[in-house]
Amino acid sequence: MRVVVVRFPGSNCDQDCHRAVELAGGRARYVWHRDRDLGDPDAVILPGGFSYGDYLRAGAIARFSPAMEDVVRFARNGGPVLGICNGFQIACEAGLLPGALIRNRTLRFHSFDQHLRVESADTMWTSAYESGRVLSMPVAHGEGNYEADPRTLERLEGEGRVVFRYVDLRGQASEESNPNGSARSIAGIVNEGGNVMGLMPHPDRAMETVLGSVDGQGIFQSLATHVSPVDTR
Template identity: 60%
Template sequence: MTRVGVVTFPGSLDDGDALRAVRVAGGEAVSLWHDDPALHGVEAVILPGGFSYGDYLRCGAIARFAPVMDSIVKAAGDGMPVLGICNGFQILCEAHLLPGGLTRNQHLHFRNRDQWLRIESVGTAWTGSYEAGQNILVPVKSGEGCFVADEQTLDLLESTGRVVARYVPGPGLSEEGYNPNGSLRDIAGISNEAGNVVGLMPHPEHATEALTGPSVDGLGFFTHVLGHLGRVSA
């Protein structure tokens, strides 16, 4: 069974949900501890949502220096799939595994709601179970979810197909208010050049079971990485 690690930092909130999503998808969920550099034989890593180290300094700025992150940065460079969700996305940017950064929502309010996304890139280790242009519904919950980067970086992400998902209008979301945080070019998620590292501000782990989520649309992130790893190791 494919082993997928989920890191717990002081202040993580969604590590349990990410572990459950891995199990629902059919993988073996492995808890990783921020102060332990060992990855314990996992084949992929998820950095979950929450408020790592209380979000002091900047969101993710302290977590970037956790002992486990040294191992994750090296493993990502060697091709290991890594998914950062919400605070995990912020950590990936602070660790320079992804470009740009996440700042306060432009309206300065915490946004917590079900959110429509359009999957733009299916060429990553996490998104290949979707179709390009497919709309999915997953929760978003963040106060510092506004993705920013300079125009050159934004153009590079667009031209190389590294925008993974965008905020889009949908039922319950107005044409003016569909972007929950003011992210530039409506960007909800991006990948690195190799496609093994993905950062996503909304929460697919909260949309894996009909009983608790607004949909099961998020499950594809977790099932695909298991299939991807199975093909790589075959």
């Protein structure tokens, strides 16, 4: 699989994403936010970081960069787009995903390992997992509190588009296991077509034993299987 990682001024997980793609057997390439050379990739990753210093709102300015115009077109044509952390915020601002991410209810920047439950293994991003499996991945964000109007939330739930939820070690979702106040403990969602996924936790930082978790591998393996089913058989 050939994956483009978009770099914005302030991106800081671009190299993690690059490495994650290569660990999953793919080839990754960077595209600078000012450039319009997306080319013909199999997928695009919007990495984590603090694009444009998070000025105004996280992701608000990045969404207007030239590269994002191409990414939006790519996504509208069904191309797989993965937004991780700041990338999730950018995808929401760009209208690729519904809702928005506001300040953590604790008002603190969160940086710790967090348990997540795979709510749906029925997406191109999660086919390598089983539904209900509990994963551990790092979170690192100040604005990860997912909000959407009640109708949007109902739709997301009804259509199985809540892909990851914050849970405790035993896999239970509760107020205590919800670190940032996200509506319905939502940690990750997909768009209507299932080709755009956004999540606040970092699968790109959970790819190798030395990092403390390999639970993020499934996302990149799932994507690899989706784009070239023959290679991974």
